[in-house]
Amino acid sequence: MLDYQPSPHLLDGRVILVTGASKGIGREAALQYAKHGATLILLGRNVPALESLYDEIEAAGCPQPAIIPLDMLGATDQHYRDMAATIENQFGHLDGALMNAGDLGVLGPFEQIEDKCWDRVMKINVDATFHMTRALLPLLKASEDGRLIFTSSGVGKKGRAYWGAYAVSKFATEGMMQVLADENSKGPLRVNCINPGGTRTAMRAQAFPGEDPMTLKTPADLMPLYLYLMGPDSKNVNGQSIDAQPK
Template sequence: MFDYQPSEQCLANKTILVTGAGDGIGKQASIHYAKYGATVILLGRTVAKLEQVYDEIVAAGHPEPAIVPLDMKGATQQNYQDMANTIIDQFGKLDGALLNASILGELTPFANIAKQIWDDVMQVNLNAQFYLAQALIPALQKSASSSLLFTTSGVGNKGRAYWGPYSISKFATEGMMQVIADEYDDSSIRCNAINPGATDTKMRQTAFPAEDKTKIATVEDIMPAYVYLMSDDSKDVNGQRIDAQPK
């Protein structure tokens, strides 16, 4: 998977939703999905960033994407349901969804976790993932082979001191992925979680400000796993926690 070589049009005729599409991993995943033939639905909070990704995709001659501005901290369950209904109306189906958007919160001792930080992290990293996944499943069921991909972390299956809200939210995300994967095991939907590992992103820089960025992966480095898990080459992979970087 780490040296996966996609065929030129391995995502042709697929419609794929990416959250957090305006920056970092979400941006690069969106560009790569479009590069291999997908029509990408760019979901994010900042319209200007989404428009930059849109322009980059169109300028490269890839399929024209769609833009969905949405603040996952404030969006309601009905907002996600309305969006899913619009996807079905406009595209007929959804072939993939990368639920990538997350926030770090604060790195602090467990006893000092502020209620607002806890609530914000759980809203974006867990509640929004639940509302979105639940709303998207009917659209994913309309595809002959669809991939629902959650984003986890190295602290998502082994807790780490001071990472409380973020770590706990990722534990819960992995559990949600496993429940969905088991329920839809005999269907056209596969559901997995991807751990990007140590990657040069703004979130990583916030958590490790003194880290030497030359010693960790770039966002480009980890894209083979993201493309693989959206392509039909991974159609038999279900219920797995997958590392985007070799250990």
């Protein structure tokens, strides 16, 4: 699946939501999903960046996307319920969601984690993702071939010193995926995690400021896996946490 070669029309007719779509992996995934026929719902807090992506998608002749400006740090459960209702009213269905938005926090010794940092990471990476997923589940389960992809990390599978709040949040993400995959194993909804690995993104640069980014793969390099798990060919893959860059 890492060298998957998708059909140009892989996602024709599908409506897909991507969170954290303004940059990095989220931006690239949204662009590739659109180029393979999907109608994209672009969610993020950086409106100018979302508008730039919107223009790029339209210029490429892809289905017209939609933008949902939302700061997950301040959003309430009602925001997500209203969002789900709007998606249903405007599009009639939702066939996929890539939960890509996340916050790294501050790396350092566990005993030095500040409450503000912990609360922010948990709010964005766990609480907001939970509330959004819960609100969207009826739509995703109603799809004939629904897909839900969470974004994991190597530190969410094996804890690593100094990764504190972020690592704990990713363990929670893995658990959320496993619970949902098991609950929906008998239906058409497939739920999985992707661990991108070291990728040329702003978050990676924040975590490893001394690293040469040119030694890392780009988000575009990882897209075969993102397309595979979002499309119909992955109908037998459920409850898996897949490394985009296995060692």
